[in-house]
Amino acid sequence: MIEFVIDGKKVQGEAGETILNVARRVGIEIPALCTDPRLPPFDSCGICVVEVEGKGVVKACSTPISEGMVVRTRAPAAEEVRKAALELLLSAHWGDCIAACQLNCPAHTDCQGYVGLTANGLYLEALKLLYEKLPLPATLGRICPAPCEDGCRRQIVEEPIQIRRIKRFLGDLGLDYTPPVGAPTGFRVAVVGSGPAGLSAGYFLRRMGHEVVVFEAREKLGGMLRYGIPAFRLPHEVLDREIAVLKRMGIEFRTGVALGRDLTLSELERDFHAVFLGLGAWKSRRLNVPGEDHPAVFPGIEFLARGKTGKPPELPGRVAVIGGGNTAIDAARTARRLGAEAVIVYRRSREEMPAEPEEILEAEEEGVRFEFLAQPLEFLVDGEKLRGVRCQCTQLSEPDASGRRRPVPIPGAEFVVPVEAAIVAVGQDPDFSFLAEMGLALNKGGTIQADPETGQTSRPKVFAGGDAVTGPAIAIEAIAAGHRAALAIDRYLHGLPVKVPEPYIHKKPEVTRADLGEVQEARRIQPRVLPPEERVKDFKPYEATFTRAQAEAEARRCLECGCSAVFTCLLREYAGQAQARQDRYKGEMRKALPDRRHPFIVRDPGKCILCGRCVRVCAELCGIHAIDFVRRGFVTEIQAPFNRAWPDSDCVSCGACVETCPTGALSDRLALRKFVPVRVRETKTVCTLCGFACPMVVETLDGRFLRARAAEGGILCAKGRYGWQVLFERARITRPFLRRNGKLSASSWEAALECVAQNLPEQGLYFVLDPGLSAQELALWEGLARELSGEVRIAAQTVNAGKILTGPEALRSADLIVRPKKLSRFEGFVLALHLRQLGKEGRAVEVLVLDERKKTLEEAKKRVKAARDPLFAFEARWAEERLREVLQEFVGLNPNLRIFSPQGSLNTQLLQSVSSEIPTNPEGLVLVGTDLPPAWKGVLTKARFVLALSPWPNRVAPYAHVLLPYSLTLEEGGTFHKPSGASVHVQKALLPPGGKGNAEIVEALAQVLRVPLQAKNPGGADPQGETKLCIPEASRLSEEILRRRGIRPFR
Amino acid sequence: MSRVAEVQVGMASCGIAAGAEPVFQFLAQNLAEEKVRVKPVGCLGMCFSEPLVAVVTEDGERFVYGPVDVKKAERILTEHVRGGTPVEDLLAKGDGFFTKQVRIVLENCGMIDPTSIDEYISRGGYEALQKVLREMTPAEVIEEITKSGLRGRGGAGFPTGTKWSFAAKEKDPIKFVVCNGDEGDPGAFMDRSVLEGDPHRVIEGMIIAGYAIGAREGIVYVRAEYPLAVRRVRQAIAAAEARGFLGNNILGSSFSFRITVKEGAGAFVCGEETALIASVEGKRGMPRRRPPYPAQHGLWGHPTVINNVETLANVPWIIRHGWEAFARYGTEKSKGTKVFALAGKVRHSGLVEIPMGLTLGELVLEVGGGIPKEKAFKAVQIGGPSGGCLPASLAHVPVDYESLKEHGAIMGSGGLIVMDEDTCMVEVARFFLDFTQKESCGKCTFCRVGTKRMLEILSGIVEGKGRPEDLDVLMDLGQKVKTYSLCGLGQTAPNPVLTTLRYFRDEYEAHVREKRCPARVCRALLTYHIEPELCRGCKLCTKACPVGAIEQGPGKFQVIREEKCIRCGRCREVCPFGAISVR
Secondary structure (H helix, E strand, O other), X not given: OEEEEXXXXXXXXXXXXEHHHHHHHOOOOOOOOOOOOOOOOOOOOOOOEEEEOOOEEXXXXXXXXXXXXXXXXXXXXXXXXXXHHHHHHHHHOOOOOOOHHHHXXXXXXXXXXXXXXXXXXXXXXXXXXXXXXXOOHHHHHHHOOOHHHHHXXXXXXXXXXXXXXXXXXXXXXXXXXXXOOXXXXXXXXXXXXXXXXXXXXXXXXXXXXXXXXXXXXXOOOOOHHHHOOOOOOOXXXXXXXXXXXXXXXXXXXXEOOOEOOOXXXXXXXXXXXXXXXXXXXXXXXXXXXXXXXXXXXXXXXXXXXHHHOOOOOOOOOEEEXXXXXXXXXXXXXXXXXXXXXXXEXXXXXXXXXXXOHHHHHHHHHOOOEEEOOEEEEEEEEEOOEEEEEEXXXXXXXXXXXXXXXXXXXXXXXXXXXXXXXXXXXXXXEOOOHHHHHOOOOEOOOOOEOXXXXXXXXXXXXXXXXXXXXXXXXXXXXXXXXXXXXHHHHHHHHOOOOOOOOOOOOOOOXXXXXXXXXXXXXXXXXXXXXXXXXXXOOOOOOOEOOOOHHHHHHXXXXXXXXXXXXXXXXHHHHHHHHHOOOOOOOOOOOOOOOOEOOXXXXXXXXXXXXXXXXXXXXXXHHOOOOOOEEEOOHXXXXXXXXXXXXXXXXXXXXXXXXXXXXXXXXEEEOOOOOOOOOOOOEEEEEEOOOOOOOOEEEEEEEOOEEEEEEEOOOXXXXXXXXXXXXXXXXXXXXXXXXXXXXXXXXXXXXXXXXXXXXXXXXXXXEEEEEOOOOOHHHHHHHHHHHHHOOOEEEXXXXXXXXXXXXXXXXXXXXXXXXXXXXXEOOOHHHHHHHHHHHHHHOOOOOEEEEEOOOHHHHHHHHHHHHHOOOEEEEOOHHHHHHHHHHHHHHHOOOOOOOXXXXXXXXXXXXXXXXOEOOOOOOOOEEEEEOOOOOHHHHHHHHHOOEEXXXXXXXXXXXXXXXXXXXXXXXXXXXXXXXXXXXXEEEEXXXXXXXXXXXXXXXXXXXXXXXXXXXXXXOXXXXXXXXXXXXXXXXXXXXXXXXXXXXXXXXXX | OOOEEEEEEXXXXXXXXXXXXXXXXHHHHHXXXXXXXEEEEOOOOOHHHOOOEEXXXXXXXXXXXXXXXXXXXXXXXXXXXXXXXXXXXXXXXXXXXXXXXOOOOOXXXXXXXXXXXXXXXXXXXXXXXXXXXXXXXXXXXXXXXXXXXXEOXXXXXXXXXXXXXXXXXXXXXXXXXXXEEOOOOOOOOHHHHHHHHOHHHHHHHHHHHHHHHOOOEXXXXXXXXXXXXXXXXXXXXXXXXXXXXXXOOHHHOOOXXXXXXXXXXXXXXXXXXXXXXXXXXXXXXXXXXXOOOOOOOOHHHOOEXXXXXXXXXXXXXXXXXXXXXXXXXXXXXXXXXXXXXXXXXXXXXXXXXXXXXXXXXXXXXXXXXXXXXHOOEEEEEEOOOOOEEEEHHHOOOEOOHHHHHHOOOOOOOOEEEEEEOOOOHHHXXXXXXXXHHHHOOOOOHHHHHHHHHHHHHHHXXXXXXXXXXXXXXXXXXXXXXXXXXXXXXXXXXXXXXXXXXXXXXXXXXXXXXXXXXXXXOOHHHOOEEEOOOOOOOOOHHHHHOOOOOEEEOOOOOEXXXXXXXXXXXHHHHHOOOOOEEEO
16 A cells, blocks of 8 residues: 655555556546556556656556655646646537527627527527526527627538527527526615626626516616617517516516616615626717707617607608618618608718618618718708708728727718708717716726726725716627626625636637538528518507527528537636636647437547547457558548548447547537537436446436446446437327227327227236336336236247346356357447456356357356356347357256346246236227237237327237327336346336327226226335346437448448 | 678668668579578667668678669779779768777678578577577576666656566466567657567567566567568568477477567557557557556466567667676666667768767767767757757757656657757747657546646747746646656656746747747747848849748848738748848
8 A cells, every 4th residue: 555645645556556446546637548447457548647746747547556656737837738738638628518699699609509400490498598698598699799690600601690689589488488487695785777788797697596686777677679669670568577577586576666766776675685786878879960959850879769769750751860880770761660750860881880780771761861981060950940960071080999980071062962850870988977876986088997898886885887987889798798797796796706717618729611611502591571561550560579480490491509518527627727728729620510410429630639549449358459540740530541531440339439539529429410519408217229238327308318438437328429319310100099980090189088988898808018117117007007907018029048047247156157149239349248258357257159150058058067157148249140049959958057148038937926828819909009019910810999109100010900109218207127137117207299198097097997906016126027138129220320320330 | 892792771661761672682683603602680770870780801800881872883883893993982980989889789780681581690590599408597688687786768757677686476378579660650660670670579589588587478569560571570580490499399399489479569558568468469559557567467468578679679789798798888777878869960870889978078079979060969858759959059968768767758669860959949849749748548537647847838928929938837737747657658748848847938928028939940930030231122033932922122132011921931031132131
């Protein structure tokens, strides 16, 4: 035993152990990328460096421990080397952690996530995801200038995705949804202002469980959203319904209460634990030219606000709108709707207009005219009336600080725009002199001084965000500021540091068309809009929300830029910890397009960091060696030999490479139309596709299957890893069917159950059960059969070879294992893994490989005779071909001989309480979860009534009178008992597709048939009616589909 | 004047490439009926004068002619071989080339017919083997080698006797001796010359090593790019087997040993011993971490001694002459001799063997004959592409492991490239790093990406895009690549950069600060200029310029428009008045 010190902590280890081993064991994290804990060190990535006193900076993965050594994992010298190694890796890493759309959104809305979920039809999940980053999706979906779309990579191909309109679609669908509220924290926060900033801060604070009171000076809620945006773009009803969502969450709103008039900051600070100021910028800027105070000259925001409160000013004839921003456009369009002719006077040209191009276009369609390069000098007043605007002609000079070209007057060039009214929409400013009086520090421009990351003001308890801090800006920026402040306030309330470091985000520096590879061109889908002449008639919204079909089709255009490993990537995590930069070492990157030739694995060489874990896991753990390093130097890559597609290599599709990959270089192709990098639910369960019952984690989204992967550092076979996926891709029976006039048609559960109650014969009733049912299900069905005096049969093929064991536990006590030479890539692969493991553990077990030669057969028989505890291990395919003959030669050679097959109960004898005998003249058949073996076919036509319960349409379905949806094991859960005596518990991971679980169905049947239901052995530890994990239909089906996709046997 | 007994023609790959084949044919045909024997021999070492013909008289006097073509061979034939008078004007001019050389490894090279085991035996071949089998225990053999002070000639200089003793200690009944002939350095040809010119010497060394450590099997790992060497080694193995030097119960002893040949596939990194093992095992040649050292856990997991060709070639000599004779040469810690492949801007490029401790200056200026064309000696790159670049000011440094290391270079396997004043040291560093970067196995982050980034910085500097801070990044990255790479390749790859930065920093500074290449090599940094007072307005330059960058100037003379100039130098070549200068 060696004793030494890591990070000041005394630890112990065995001689020969490395620093990394011991550190991991005692829970001290040392970052490492090339180390898979199941493998010896590879010593290549250079990340695991630590400082050892007297030795300097060394790699922890390959430095053996020694007595009294002093290790510092975070010594500055080590951190410096680690950071350099990370920065070198990052300098070559070609990928985006997060899609450009999301990064471009000020609120970092997960655009790719909700667009992807929409593409997959997972609307609720999409909506929930939206609500994680913002409230008011339906509102924003109408009015946001969509910076996300400016970032969208799809525009390199043709046009960006309609992200905003998809948001609107989801927002409209979810108007009745209420986001979850956290457990009460006991903290109270005051929010002043109910505009986007205030609503956002209030929403997120409430979500975190804080009590929130929103104070609004005006009569109604919504701030600029309500008063500054015309109804044809944002109807009151939409805003009201979205604010109602916040009310449902328990936010308290107090309107007509103004800070400075009714309240002071000190009072708020006294009564609340924190304060958020979300006051807007309401003061319209003035032109400061003569005639501006004429009553027919309206400040922009006031004009819009009057339009929204239902008291719009009367506009005679012609109106000039001064300005080029969104407010100017909105004002002009409002004026059109009030019957006026509108002309926008702007001192620069069209290209410089800050308004959204789409809205400029729509205004133009609606008859708004433009006078560019014109600057008002004076409003010409003729007595009571306004006569026009005298304008100075301008020309553009050099770009100014904002990048726009500055207008300069052309001396002597003037003209008059004849109008009867004018609207000045040249910007707004906040008016916060009262806050300064209350002791809050303001910026020079009159905005509130606040930290841009946290919103914290000069008074620590007071936070601010939105226009009040930045000056007039778009709503989503206010929403983002509200969110940031809410997070900061939450940390503040809990006494944590208000500022937190940002996580690392890797970006592709620039992307060209060639970097996108092959993309089928598809223009963006446009929503239905009213023609301009209809639009100007009233203030009704003129654009329709996307239909489901439109939304899904548009969402499918997404290029899926964000990384699949964004939540799990170790490179990203370590880069964040080290505060590494991707551009410290600039140079050639590992640009590459993803290789999608494998049916289940996507390889993205650009993200590969050459850690070699996949290569080593494949060769050293799986014993396959399907991939290796190729080429030399910087262009070294990991590939199947000769750049073959992986299925053409020795790959067995176990996916172990994907699971060990520390980055997004290897990923699973999921059972989804669009890949979505979102957090998933994980359920730890076991694979039930054979008797090995390998530990498995099922990832689900909204109750839907996403993928299965090995649990506990194990390895699954292709069936366990990808077989479930292909099974869940198959069309399922999701509702009951009834035979009417010879044809099956969909029906309700009530009707279907009633039909069963009416028609189920009392005599000659047989229950034919799939051998793959759980103990609970078997017990329930047996119980029902007993009550109805039916007989129970098991549907399975028979091999009379005595008791066949399943599961790895059966292998452990053997001293000799005889196995056939050829094994399948499925159970056979797992069998081989277990045998390798036994070998590694140094167990005194000899594995004899049996080929077809007579000599080896004779030798094997001799050895079996002599062995203490011989085991004959095989798996299905080989068994089907030769089992009968070969096995017969072994049976009886040694009384201790045990027979092992992961498929187990090929043998119906194992189900001792039931028989597999085929009835001759059944009246009624209840077929549970099974496709019958061919021998049963004749029986089906004889029965008067057939009730079939099946996960999917199968061979039995055409004979069924009533067809009910049946759940797979992962949707039901249950217990399985193995012949060895071991039990396996399957955790339910998914929702039953038909709405009713299997047990519920049996109970419902018992109810309509008016019989009591008592399960004899509801999953007890030692049931008499021993059931098995065996070849259920699902196992065979998944195998068939996988074979069709190119997964073939291996040596 | 005694009679001519033998005519030797240098027929190593280099000789053949230079045109030795027709010379040999000519001499062999014309001397077929005379008593003079014409024989092919290996490399004579005087590459600067290939093809070489040596005329040996009956009393052993040797006249080396070169370069020889068929016409000259005819004169040698008539005047010297038949007429008995040496042809003075055709003798190879290599004054001082052999004076300071000591030939142990190259003792037979260029003297004997490498295909003839008898010739090898006649010069004391396999005596050492007989001696160890009959008179020495394995422990005594190891002790002899240990005392001789022989160190690995492949690069790292690990004491050979110690390495053998580690393997000898292992209990494993299966052990291997591997001869590392994966000579991947560009410009190096020591191993090839030995394998081509005196293969039995290496075989004998391997058998002795096998006896010493208790191995029964040897593998010669040799580059497939050396087809002649492969052939010679195979022939030698067959001949040795036929004579009972290889096989079961060698020379009636209880010791059995076999040797096979494994051809490498051209990866530089396979010269690294753990990568070499992986390659022999059929895996990708990638180094692994040490320990465990191959001497404990090598090929297929068995104890394996891996020695370089030159190391093994020393062994028979040491056994025959005793460790004291060997240790007489060299310095305190570096005993014996070292073979170098002299190349670059040096008069006597070729294969030389010098006693350790000779200074760099002696090696370059005396053995190498100095720099041609009256240019100044600027630097040597010693130790192959990942060796170091030492300036002429270090000419006093003795050639031994420690001294070279102390100055930032390594002995390496013996590549030595001489540079004159026309060499840009930044470009040199870029050139060598380009090689090592491309040969990185790709495993270690620092080696794979670090050298790439260094290379990109160097390329930027020679292209005129360098910034002063680049030099700090190069130093910093270079140190990290050295320290945190797993194998010798990565640990030495930055050497050319770090040593040039150390000794020629001013050249780097000129590149990055003044955008000037002092050696006038880096094209992007050159400016061509016509001196008005020298220009006679002949317009030859204008006609020669491929891009039309030269125009009529304000006076009679021509001017070069710099923005158009592609710096090809054509104008300077054609100008009859030397009016075009380059800066």
